[in-house]
Amino acid sequence: MPLSTSADRELLHLRDIDLRGYQRADGLVDIEAHLVDTKTYTFPNVDRGEVKPGEPLHGMWLRLTINLDLEIVEAEAASDFTPYVQCPQAAPNFSRLAGLKIGPGFNKAVNERVGGVVGCTHLREVLAQMATVAYQTTYSLRDKRARAQRAAAIEANGGKELPREPAKRPSLIGTCLAYDPAGEVVRKRWPEWAEPAKVEG
Incomplete structure (x- = not known):
């Protein structure tokens, strides 16, 4: 528009x-x-x-x-x-x-x-x-590298799945309107980091 x-x-x-x-x-x-x-x-x-x-x-x-x-x-x-x-x-x-x-x-x-x-x-x-x-x-490119590194580590571990590191809160959350922690995008992409919807009062 x-x-x-x-x-x-x-x-x-x-x-x-x-x-x-x-x-x-x-x-x-x-x-x-x-x-x-x-x-x-x-x-x-x-x-x-x-x-x-x-x-x-x-x-x-x-x-x-x-x-x-x-x-x-x-x-x-x-x-x-x-x-x-x-x-x-x-x-x-x-x-x-x-x-x-x-x-x-x-x-x-x-x-x-x-x-x-x-x-x-x-x-x-x-x-x-x-x-x-x-x-x-x-x-x-960074995502592809991370996946390849994890696959190589699993292979080096005899094909056994490795424990995952604790997830970190994505740095994008809270940086703009779309990434509002209480917004729809965060609820869909990172439900574990979503905050309750704000109540208009």
């Missing part, structure tokens, strides 16, 4: 962010982002003279190569279009993200490594979205 009809208006600014997740032949995963900002009018720029309609003000790339434990093995950034000549100097600093794990505290750790004057605001902002894409891209 589209948004409601807007008032009469004129388009001034476009930001396109393209995010992709790739499985590599070597078992690692690449998460790539491409950010492009354009305007619909010409405007002056100190270093470029002027920026014309449709000409990128920002045109930036970022790739995170991760393993299935969501650890960043390598990070690479590139800036094709920037408002200032100094901006591309920040791109190599994003290699400092190698070694970080995507998970709780990720945004704070990113700011410690490429925050402030050593980084780029636009590249930093897209990293939070890349982290979500990393989860989405690796979900089935």
Whole structure:
């Protein structure tokens, strides 16, 4: 369902962010982002003279190569279009993200490594979205690995079933409306973690 009809208006600014997740032949995963900002009018720029309609003000790339434990093995950034000549100097600093794990505290750790004057605001902002894409891209791969590890452990145990570890509450519960602990989705997917329905009063 589209948004409601807007008032009469004129388009001034476009930001396109393209995010992709790739499985590599070597078992690692690449998460790539491409950010492009354009305007619909010409405007002056100190270093470029002027920026014309449709000409990128920002045109930036970022790739995170991760393993299935969501650890960043390598990070690479590139800036094709920037408002200032100094901006591309920040791109190599994003290699400092190698070694970080995507998970709780990720945004704070990113700011410690490429925050402030050593980084780029636009590249930093897209990293939070890349982290979500990393989860989405690796979900089935991590599940497949876990099933294979369990099957191998059972085989090594003479084919006897192994005791299962106590289940942990899924981290998705409570993160959005759909995953309301008292909601229908949680009752269907994780009945053992469902909470009583809320009574409207």
